[in-house]
Each structure stands twice: as structure tokens, then as C-alpha cells.
Amino acid sequence: MKARIKFSKTGIVKYMGHLDVLRYFQKAFRRSGIDICYSMGYSPHPIISFAAPLGVGLESTGEYMDIELNSAESSQVMMEKLNHVMVEGFHIEKFVHLENATKKDNGMAITAAADYHVEFSTEGADWTLFFEQLMNQEQIVLTKRSKTRVKEVDIKPMIYQWKLLSGGVELKLATGSTQNLKPDLVMDGLEDILRMSIQYTVSRSEIYAVGKEALHFVPLWQMGEDF
Amino acid sequence: MRETALPEHILIKLEKPARYIGHEVNMVRKNKDEVDIRFAMCFPDVYEIGMSHLGIQIIYEQLNRRIDTYCERVYSPWTDLDTIMRDESIPLFALESQEPVKVFDFLGITLQYEMSYTNVLQIIDLSQIHIWSKERTEDEPFVIGGGPCAYNPEPLADFFDLFYIGEAETVMDKLMDVYKEHKQNKGSRHDFLRKAAEVEGIYVPSLYMVRYNQEGLIESFNPTVPEAPEVVVRQVVSDMGQQLPYPEKPLVPYIQAAQDRVVLEVMRGCIRGCRFCQAGFVYRPTRNRSIDELKRLLKSMLDSTGHDEVSLSSLSSSDYTYLQEIVNHIIDEYKGKYVNISLPSLRIDEFSLEVMSKVQDVRKSSLTFAPEAGSQRLRDVINKGLTEESILSGAGKAFQGGWKKVKLYFMLGLPTETEEDLIDIAVLSDKVAQTFYKIPKEDRQGNGRIEITSSSSFFVPKPFTPFQWVKQDTMEEFLEKAKIVRSAMNQVQNRKSIKYQWHNAGTTILEGVLARGDRRLSKVLYAVYRMGSMFDAWTEHFKLENWQRAFSESGIDMDFYTTRERSQDEILPWDFIDIGVSKDYLYREYENAIKGKVTPNCRQSCSGCGAAVFQGGVCYESQN
Numbered sequence: 001m002k003a004r005i006k007f008s009k010t011g012i013v014k015y016m017g018h019l020d021v022l023r024y025f026q027k028a029f030r031r032s033g034i035d036i037c038y039s040m041g042y043s044p045h046p047i048i049s050f051a052a053p054l055g056v057g058l059e060s061t062g063e064y065m066d067i068e069l070n071s072a073e074s075s076q077v078m079m080e081k082l083n084h085v086m087v088e089g090f091h092i093e094k095f096v097h098l099e100n101a102t103k104k105d106n107g108m109a110i111t112a113a114a115d116y117h118v119e120f121s122t123e124g125a126d127w128t129l130f131f132e133q134l135m136n137q138e139q140i141v142l143t144k145r146s147k148t149r150v151k152e153v154d155i156k157p158m159i160y161q162w163k164l165l166s167g168g169v170e171l172k173l174a175t176g177s178t179q180n181l182k183p184d185l186v187m188d189g190l191e192d193i194l195r196m197s198i199q200y201t202v203s204r205s206e207i208y209a210v211g212k213e214a215l216h217f218v219p220l221w222q223m224g225e226d227f
Numbered sequence: 228m229r230e231t232a233l234p235e236h237i238l239i240k241l242e243k244p245a246r247y248i249g250h251e252v253n254m255v256r257k258n259k260d261e262v263d264i265r266f267a268m269c270f271p272d273v274y275e276i277g278m279s280h281l282g283i284q285i286i287y288e289q290l291n292r293r294i295d296t297y298c299e300r301v302y303s304p305w306t307d308l309d310t311i312m313r314d315e316s317i318p319l320f321a322l323e324s325q326e327p328v329k330v331f332d333f334l335g336i337t338l339q340y341e342m343s344y345t346n347v348l349q350i351i352d353l354s355q356i357h358i359w360s361k362e363r364t365e366d367e368p369f370v371i372g373g374g375p376c377a378y379n380p381e382p383l384a385d386f387f388d389l390f391y392i393g394e395a396e397t398v399m400d401k402l403m404d405v406y407k408e409h410k411q412n413k414g415s416r417h418d419f420l421r422k423a424a425e426v427e428g429i430y431v432p433s434l435y436m437v438r439y440n441q442e443g444l445i446e447s448f449n450p451t452v453p454e455a456p457e458v459v460v461r462q463v464v465s466d467m468g469q470q471l472p473y474p475e476k477p478l479v480p481y482i483q484a485a486q487d488r489v490v491l492e493v494m495r496g497c498i499r500g501c502r503f504c505q506a507g508f509v510y511r512p513t514r515n516r517s518i519d520e521l522k523r524l525l526k527s528m529l530d531s532t533g534h535d536e537v538s539l540s541s542l543s544s545s546d547y548t549y550l551q552e553i554v555n556h557i558i559d560e561y562k563g564k565y566v567n568i569s570l571p572s573l574r575i576d577e578f579s580l581e582v583m584s585k586v587q588d589v590r591k592s593s594l595t596f597a598p599e600a601g602s603q604r605l606r607d608v609i610n611k612g613l614t615e616e617s618i619l620s621g622a623g624k625a626f627q628g629g630w631k632k633v634k635l636y637f638m639l640g641l642p643t644e645t646e647e648d649l650i651d652i653a654v655l656s657d658k659v660a661q662t663f664y665k666i667p668k669e670d671r672q673g674n675g676r677i678e679i680t681s682s683s684s685f686f687v688p689k690p691f692t693p694f695q696w697v698k699q700d701t702m703e704e705f706l707e708k709a710k711i712v713r714s715a716m717n718q719v720q721n722r723k724s725i726k727y728q729w730h731n732a733g734t735t736i737l738e739g740v741l742a743r744g745d746r747r748l749s750k751v752l753y754a755v756y757r758m759g760s761m762f763d764a765w766t767e768h769f770k771l772e773n774w775q776r777a778f779s780e781s782g783i784d785m786d787f788y789t790t791r792e793r794s795q796d797e798i799l800p801w802d803f804i805d806i807g808v809s810k811d812y813l814y815r816e817y818e819n820a821i822k823g824k825v826t827p828n829c830r831q832s833c834s835g836c837g838a839a840v841f842q843g844g845v846c847y848e849s850q851n
Contacts, residue, residue: 012231015244016481023487027252027479027533042588044565045535057239085533087252199236 001069002101005082006094006221008061009054010203013089018053024090025065031085034078037068051107051207051220052114052175055182060204062115064220066098066107075226096224105223110209111176113160113217116183119168121199127190128164134189135162142189155181155189160215168200172217175207232320232327233308242307245481246274249300249322252479253531255287257297259324263407265331266290267321267368269301270339271346272764277302278478279486281540282374283337286395289472296403299323301334303346304353306762312353319353328354332406334368336387338376341741342734342764344383347372348756351386358753360388360433365416369406378461378509379690379801382744382752384432388420392428392804393462394495396471402426424455428462431455435803437746443787445745445798461806465843467495467514473524476531488536488569489528491521493553497542498829498845500836502610502820503599503638505689506542508808511836512844513829518549522556529566537561538569545574546830554582562586575621584628593632593680594625596659600641601651607823608643610816615655619662626663632678633659639708639729640686640700642820649708653715653727656681660721679725683712685735689742690801691808693816696793699739701786705732733771734763739789745800748788751781809837 009021016024029036029046038044051064072078078095086092098105120127134140140156158174158181173181183202191197208217231238231248238244259265268286270277277283283300290298299321304312312319318327328334334354336347348358351370357363360370372380373391380390391399405426409419424431434455440446450457464471477489496513497506525537537557541547557568568586573579575594583592596618600606603615622633637652656679663677685705688694700708709729716727741748755777762768778785793799795814802810812835819826826834829845839846 012248012250013481015238015248017243017245020245020482023483024481026535030533030535031530038565042586043535043567056244057235087250089250201235 001072002098003067003069003072003078004094004096004098004107004221004224005065005067005092006096007063007065008059008091008093009063009089010059010061010091011089013087014057014059017056018050021054022048022050028082028085028090029067032081034081035070035072037070049106049108051111054204058202058204061093062204062206062219064107064207072097072227094221095226096221097227098224107207107220108177110223111207111220112174112178112210113172113208114175114204115206115208116171116173117165117168117203117205118171118183118187119201119203121201126167127194127198128166128169130193131162131169131190132164134193135159140189142185142192144185155185159186160217172208230325232325233317237308237311240307242305243274243482246302246305247308247322248481249325251481252533253476254323254478255291255298256323257291259297259326262295262297263410264293264296264333264403266296266298266333266335266403267301267328267331268298268335268337269350270303270337271343271350272303272762273305274302274480275482275484278480278484280337280339281474281490281492282395284474284477285472286335286399287478288474289395289399290403292472293400293403295407297323299331301328301350301354303349303762306768309349309353309761316355318355319350329356329368331368332410334370336370336372337374338372338380338383339374340764341376341738342769344741344752345756345761345763347383348386348752349761352756359385361385363388363416369416369419375505375509376742378505378804378806379742379744380430380432381746381800382741382748384746385749386752387432389423390430390432391462392430392459394464395462396464397462398426398428402429421452421454424450424452427456427460430459430804432746439747445800448798448800448803458803458805461509461804463807463841463843464495464514465841467844468517468520470520475524475527477528479532479534486538487534488538489525489532489534490538490540491525491528491553492516492540493521493544493547493550494541496844498546499543499612500610500816500826500828500834501599501612502608502693502816503641503686503689505692508691508813508836509806510542511806511808511829511838512841512846513546514844515548518552518556521549521553525557529561529564535565536567536569538571540571542572543574544570544572545576545579551578558582558585575618575625577624580621580625580628591632592630593634593678594622594630595634595636596621597636598655599636599638600644600648601637601653601655602648604823605641605644605648605651607825608820609641610820610826612825612828615658618655619658622659623662623665626666626677631663631676633680635659635679635681637681637683637712638686639683639712640705642694642697643823644708646711649711650715652681652683652712653719653725656716656725656727657719657721660719660724663724664721677721677724679721681716681725681727682729683709683727684730685732687735687739687742690799691804691806691813693813693820695743695799695813696795696797696817698792699736699789701790702732702736705735731766731769733774734766734769736785736789737763737771737774740785743800744788747783751777751783754781807836807838807840812836 026046036046049066075095079092082092139154144153161172163170211218290296369388371389372387377390420431423429438446496510498513599611758773760773
């Protein structure tokens with residue numbers, strides 16, 4: 001059976017890179033005794049696929065991975081088994097069954113948006129007004145640098161929602177293989193307005209798939225059910 | 228969030244921040260206020276290398292079994308963090324508590340290879356402990372060294388307070404007990420060192436006086452206090468069959484370590500007695516672990532780590548008495564649980580080929596032989612009991628089984644070596660290729676070609692070997708020899724199937740200096756460290772010119788240590804250590820080498836090396 005796991009990654013484990021997290025969970029499944037499916041070949045390993053890689057240094061309370069099981073007990077028991085072998089910082093939040101799921105339903109394929117929380121760490125300064133000014137622009141054209149090229153993009157259509165908080169902002173951003181906006185790039189826009197660089201920390205809290213109508217998003221765990 | 232010694236803005240810009248955060252799976256947690264002794268155990272290289280070392284994990288387990296002691300870990304900060312720590316005066320910290328090493332009672336440093344010595348100084352210096360032991364004040368930790376390079380600790384003598392000579396399982400606890408009593412009595416630093424010197428196997432370098440004669444040779448090497456023994460006896464576990472401290476729940480790093488698997492030490496010591504090999508003498512006698520204990524440890528380690536691979540560790544696994552039994556156990560018990568087995572240091576024979584074909588993709592994996600010398604004559608000189616016949620028959624069987632990659636390891640600069648011996652390296656490599664091409668074309672797999680990689684390192688004479696007296700080649704001689712081999716390789720029939728490569732000769736020269744060095748080298752080490760040298764074991768960081776400058780500024784001649792042949796009666800810097808194997812035996816073996824006379828291995832017959840004094844292992848196995 002296919003299953004989806006929601007977990008958090010907070011505290012010092014935020015310094016682990018994506019591939020190290022994968023290796024960590026492969027070993028954790030082996031320690032837990034959960035009957036996970038293995039790949040074939042000379043070095044079989046548990047099949048795990050993450051919805052959206054999280055950058056080094058980011059905390060999250062809404063990470064997802066999909067796995068396949070040969071046999072399973074209840075959601076509750078599976079969560080307990082896995083939580084029992086976690087180190088501090090990793091915690092399993094949900095363990096749901098994906099019924100009739102095919103390849104195109106996997107977390108990576110359907111991820112469309114994610115919620116981020118940005119907290120400004122510069123004490124005494126309040127950037128929220130400037131942030132509002134940024135969001136009220138008709139276009140937010142910024143320079144996006146990848147390993148191979150530099151290009152100008154308008155990031156505004158990729159910001160689905162934003163909300164001012166005291167000392168920070170909340171953002172719902174396009175995430176996934178078709179469109180992907182990193183919170184750092186939004187902050188580049190703010191820095192352009194301020195003409196200075198600012199200190200902030202980013203965390204992720206949820207990942208979504210597209211819902212039934214436009215700009216309606218469903219958290220990935222809602223596509224499965226407790227068992 | 229748990230506190231880290233390094234602030235977020237530093238961690239986030241490091242290449243691999245997870246090297247420095249600790250709190251890995253199976254980390255030991257203790258309340259530092261509830262222990263009497265805090266011990267920082269260090270491997271002086273980067274985290275991924277250090278975390279792969281079994282010895283440290285054994286000591287970690289052994290010390291943490293004591294309620295009164297908290298053993299934590301320390302590794303070398305990589306160059307990115309090293310720079311930041313210097314600029315911002317951040318003291319080096321231990322991973323568990325994230326607290327500075329300088330508040331600990333002990334800083335233990337394992338000495339695994341000579342080229343890590345500059346990192347030893349990096350560790351002490353970044354810890355903000357005085358580099359020279361004589362300058363250390365009452366509050367500073369005691370710096371203690373151990374491991375294979377401690378069999379000649381002299382080049383580092385002035386940086387360490389103590390050295391532990393031999394295996395930690397024997398008197399480490401006793402040393403801690405002595406320390407605890409000393410701490411309760413609030414004794415002085417010097418008091419403790421004198422008491423520690425009374426513990427068998429402990430060497431306190433500051434309690435010895437070395438005098439040199441006009442030629443620069445050691446004239447006398449004597450203790451200066453009654454507590455320090457004239458001879459320090461190597462510590463040996465006489466019975467490895469008993470239950471000993473072992474990492475039953477090994478640490479699992481957050482980042483991939485060099486050794487990302489369960490390590491099962493099946494045996495200690497080696498019966499072979501290859502004359503160039505220090506490990507073959509300083510770990511005598513050969514001692515088996517019990518098969519039942521190994522099975523128990525294996526289960527515990529696999530369950531607690533989630534590793535999917537186990538590596539059998541020893542100097543020569545094929546000589547482990549219960550090898551077939553343990554290998555079959557792993558395959559029967561764990562293959563269904565997707566556990567793979569890795570078998571380094573295995574002789575290529577029918578059994579090993581059969582095992583390997585079960586656990587590896589033979590088309591991709593390579594076969595390794597270490598003939599060390601090209602000709603049988605020279606293999607007899609070094610007592611390497613591997614014949615051309617056995618190499619070719621092993622290779623032949625492997626080729627039938629589908630293997631298509633072979634690695635051959637050789638050494639250049641061995642005693643008595645001639646040009647013919649060098650050319651024979653190419654000839655032997657070619658014969659391995661011929662063995663492959665004798666298989667009819669239609670029976671060969673894939674593209675029908677064999678890939679042979681022949682590598683040569685340069686020979687470094689080591690203390691406590693029959694070659695401890697011999698002259699080491701100069702850099703020019705080494706490179707000349709590599710050229711001879713290369714040109715011979717270019718002339719053999721199957722040259723297109725053979726790749727030849729050789730090691731860095733500069734590193735070899737320095738290894739040679741440090742391996743057989745004495746106390747006078749400490750100022751060179753200090754000077755080269757001050758020039759910024761560290762991570763010398765990493766080719767990209769090794770700067771030969773720094774070392775050359777440090778030697779010339781210190782007025783010390785490298786050749787004195789490398790290319791000088793020692794006489795039989797010379798007092799060698801490491802002579803004060805008794806490893807069990809006698810100096811007379813080593814000299815007899817040296818004479819046998821020159822004559823090309825082979826010495827049988829310990830299971831064939833006892834050659835009376837002296838290690839029987841430890842009353843264990845192969846010396847006491849029933850010899851049928």
C-alpha cells in the first residue's frame with residue numbers, strides 16, 4: 001500500500017541537507033521495523049520519495065514523503081514506531097493511506113504551493129510596511145540566478161497569498177516542478193526596496209496540491225486517510 | 228532549540244554544518260555536572276573520516292560505561308571553519324555538550340598516520356590549550372596520545388603530556404581511577420604525571436631525558452624520576468574471546484561517513500609477518516574474537532543503527548578461523564533483510580569468489596591483489612607469501628566468474644630491489660591480462676576487455692619492523708623507479724589494458740622522516756604548522772615547500788632520518804617501548820630478508836618472535 005507521511009524538521013537538524021535526510025530516513029525505517037518496500041538490484045534500499053526538498057538551514061513543520069508498504073498496522077501504531085526511532089528535531093505528524101494512488105499522484109508530482117514563515121531578525125526594525133509596498137507593485141521583477149544562467153522574472157504571479165505579522169510575514173508561494181519560488185528571492189525584492197541587506201529566518205509549515213478550483217490548495221495529507 | 232557552540236550565521240555558511248552539531252543517533256548523553264572526569268576523544272581529521280574509525284568508538288563505549296566519566300568527541304574543523312575560529316577566537320568544542328575542550332580533564336588524540344601531525348597541533352591550538360606541554364598550566368586538560376603512531380611517539384613528545392602504548396581495553400580504566408583519586412586529592416599537574424607513569428603502558432615523555440652524541444645519534448635515553456620505567460610495555464588484550472567493550476549501539480552520523488556501515492572486528496593481529504608491515508608486528512599475537520560474541524554484536528549493531536551493510540575488519544580476514552561461519556551466518560540471517568557484506572583484506576580464492584558473487588555485482592566490482600613486489604625473489608625478501616601462481620589462478624577463476632576489473636598494489640623502493648624487480652611489476656600486470664585474454668572471445672562478457680589498474684606506493688621503513696634499520700630511497704630515486712616501471716608498462720603486450728599510477732613521493736619522504744624521527748623534530752612540526760600547514764594527508768592541502776623551509780630554518784636534515792642506514796647497535800628513538808616482539812628477532816628477520824629466506828606464518832610454526840609473552844592468541848592455539 002502507498003502511504004504519505006507528514007513530518008517536522010526543526011532545531012539543529014535543519015543543518016542537514018536533503019540527501020542526508022533521505023539517508024537518515026532509510027536507516028530510521030530499518031530501525032523501526034516498519035515493513036517498507038525495497039528497490040531491486042544489488043544494493044536494495046527503502047523506496048522513499050520526498051514532496052519538495054528543503055534547503056539547508058530551513059526549519060519546517062510540514063514536510064512530506066511518500067512510501068510503499070508491504071504490510072501495515074494502524075496509522076497510530078506506525079507513527080509511534082517511527083517516532084520511537086527519531087532523533088530530537090524530527091517528528092512524525094501524520095501517517096495516511098493513499099488509496100488507488102498512481103505514479104502521477106505522488107507528492108513530488110502534485111506539489112503546487114507551500115506556506116512559509118519569514119521572521120526578521122534585525123532587532124528594533126520593522127520592515128512590514130516596506131513589504132506591503134513591495135506586494136502592492138504591479139510587477140515584482142527580480143534577477144533569478146541559477147547555476148547556469150541569470151534571468152529576469154516577475155515573481156508576483158507566484159505569490160499566492162501574503163500576510164503581515166508583527167516582525168515577519170507569512171507567504172504562500174508556488175512550489176514544485178512547474179513553478180517554484182523560493183522565499184529568499186522574495187526577500188531579495190524587499191532588500192532592493194530597502195537598499196540594504198537584512199537578516200531573517202525562514203521556515204516552512206505546509207505543502208499543498210492544487211484543489212478543485214483556481215487558487216484553491218489542499219494540504220498533501222488530506223489526499224489520504226488515517227487507517 | 229538545542230544550543231550549538233557555533234552561532235547560526237556561522238553554521239549556515241559552512242560547507243557541511245552537520246559536521247559540528249553532534250546529537251547523532253545513539254549519541255551518549257550525560258549530565259556533565261554528575262561526572263568526575265570529562266574526556267574529549269579526538270580523531271585529528273575531518274568528521275567524515277574520524278567518524279569511520281572503530282578504535283575511537285571502542286574507547287567512547289569503554290569510557291562511557293563508567294558512571295563517573297563522560298567521553299565526548301572532537302574532530303578537526305575543516306579549513307572553512309578553521310579560518311573563522313581563528314579570526315573570531317572561538318575555542319574548539321566537543322560535539323556532545325558543545326562545550327570548549329579546554330574545560331575538560333583530558334584531550335585524547337588518536338595517532339593513525341604521520342601526515343595528521345599538523346592537525347594534532349591544530350586541535351591543541353584551536354582548543355586554546357598551550358601547544359608545548361611544558362607550558363601548560365594547572366587548569367588545562369592533559370593531552371594524551373595513542374594509536375599506531377604512538378609506537379614511535381618521539382616527534383610529538385613535546386606536545387603531549389602522556390602516551391598510551393597499546394590497546395585501550397587493558398589499563399585505560401586504571402588510568403582514569405588514578406586520575407580521579409588525584410583530582411580528589413587536588414594534586415598538582417606534575418604529581419599526576421608521575422603517578423600516571425607508574426601505570427604499565429603509560430609513557431610520560433617529560434619524565435625522560437635524551438642525550439645525543441656528536442654525530443647526532445642517541446647516546447642515552449633515561450627516566451629522570453623513579454616512577455618512570457626504563458621500558459614501557461605495550462598493552463595487549465590476551466583473550467579476545469571474552470566480552471570486551473565494543474560499540475554495540477554505534478553512532479550514526481547525519482552526513483555520510485567514509486565508513487557508512489557496521490564494522491565488525493573479527494580478529495586482531497596478523498599471522499603473516501610481512502617484513503615491511505608495522506601492523507604485522509605491533510599487533511601480535513593474532514587473536515580471534517569468538518563467533519558467538521560476533522553474532523550477538525552484529526545483531527545489536529544492525530538493529531540499533533539501521534545500517535544495511537556490514538564490513539568484516541581485520542588485517543587479513545582470510546586468516547580468521549571462523550570466517551566461513553560468520554560469512555554464512557550473515558548471508559543466511561540477514562540477506563533477506565537486505566544487508567550487504569563487505570570483505571576487505573580477503574585472499575582471492577574459491578570461497579571468497581563465491582561469497583563475493585553472492586553479494587556484489589561482479590561486472591562492476593573489482594578484484595584486489597597486493598603482491599607488493601613484482602618478482603618472487605623480492606616477495607621472498609619482504610616475506611609476502613603470495614605467489615605468482617596463486618595470483619594468476621585466483622584471477623583466472625574470477626575472470627571465469629565474470630570479473631573484469633583488477634587492482635594490483637605494489638611498493639617501490641623495497642630493500643635489495645633491482646631494475647629487474649621493477650620491470651617484473653609490468654610483467655606480472657601483463658600476465659594477469661594474458662590470463663584474461665586466454666578465455667575464448669565468445670565466453671567473455673561485455674566488451675571482452677579487462678581493466679587492470681596497477682598502483683605503486685613508495686616504501687617507508689617503519690619502527691618495529693625488520694626494516695627499521697634500512698635506508699629509505701631519496702625522492703629522485705623514487706621518481707626514477709616509477710619511470711622505469713612506467714616505461715616497462717608501455718612495452719608489454721597488453722599495455723592498452725593496464726593503467727599505471729604512483730603515489731605522491733613528497734608525502735612519502737615526510738612520512739619517512741616522522742615515522743623514524745626523534746624529539747628534535749618537534750620544532751619542525753611547530754614551524755610548519757605556524758606556516759599554515761594542516762590536512763597534509765589531503766593531497767590538495769599538502770605543501771612540500773612549507774616542510775622543506777621548516778626543516779632548513781630549524782637546521783635539521785631530513786636525510787638523517789630517511790636515507791641513513793642505522794647500525795645494529797644504534798639506540799633507536801623507540802627502543803624504550805617493549806612491543807613483545809624482540810629487537811633481536813627483528814634483526815634476525817632483517818638478515819633473513821637480505822638472504823631472501825622466507826619465515827613461515829604463525830600457524831605453520833612459531834618462529835619465537837617474543838609475543839608469546841602476552842600469553843594469548845595464536846601462540847597458545849593448539850598447533851596441529
